[in-house]
Amino acid sequence: MESGIDIYLNSIRLICPNLTDPELSQYASKLTFRELKKKELFLQSGKVQKAIGFITKGLIRSFFIDQYGNEITVGFYSEGDYATHYPAFIAQQPSSYSIQCLEPTTMALLSFEDLQWIYKQFPAFEKYGRLIAEEILKRQQARIESFIFQPAEDRYLDFISRQPTLFNRISLSHLCSFLGIERQTLTRIRQKLAHQ
Known part of the structure; x- marks a missing residue:
């Protein structure tokens, strides 16, 4: 079975195949691993994210709390994704979002300082960073435009086609929040699609 570090380094190789083994080895030497329990927060809103997390196992969601006290889910991230509020992370400013584990989750962590060091020492990693940022x-x-251009049913169908494996791993309430629809609306959409 592949270890967490192998999963991570192989994902980097896929994006930047020209990185050398010594460069990847240096990168790996800066990583730490963290296991989080279901419902545990990786990042609390209002705090500065000190390390970027690469998910080797598990599932997280990113959310904020609106003025009425409702949790609004803005993203789901699973194996192979990064756990980050990236603009706040690169600016080292307090995040507007919380990041919570929906399943027991294992992450490879790289601190902000180590990331900057890696970029200076190994310019090839800057390409990797740019591609991830893009x-x-x-x-x-795509998420912003889905709310501008798509009706609720299309947002739901788009989610199912883009994230087919996530559907059975998340709660309906989190999905409704992410899609920006009421639970009754989702029920109607699913009933309509079931009869097509």
Whole structure:
């Protein structure tokens, strides 16, 4: 069975195949691993995220609390994703979001300081960082545009097609919050689709 460090380094190799073994070895030497329980917070809103987390096992959600005290889910991240509020992380400013484990989760952690050190020592990793940042930006933009251009049913269908393995791992209340719809609306959409 693949170890957490192998999972992480292989995911880096997929994106940047030109990184050398010594470079990856140096990168790996800066990593620490953390196991979190279900419902445990990786990041609390209002706090500065000191390390970026790569999920080797498990599932997390990112959320904020609105002015009425409701938790609004803005993202789900599973194996192979990063646990981060990236703009706040790179600026080392307090995050507006909390990041919570929905399952027992294992993460490879790299501190902000070590990430900066890696970039200075090994410029090839800057390309990796840029590509990850671009992927995060594309996902955020797609989410914003889904609320502008898509009706609720299309947002639901899009989620199912993009994240087919997540559907049975998350609660309906978290899914409704993420899609920006009431539970009754989701029930209606699912009933309609079941009869098509």
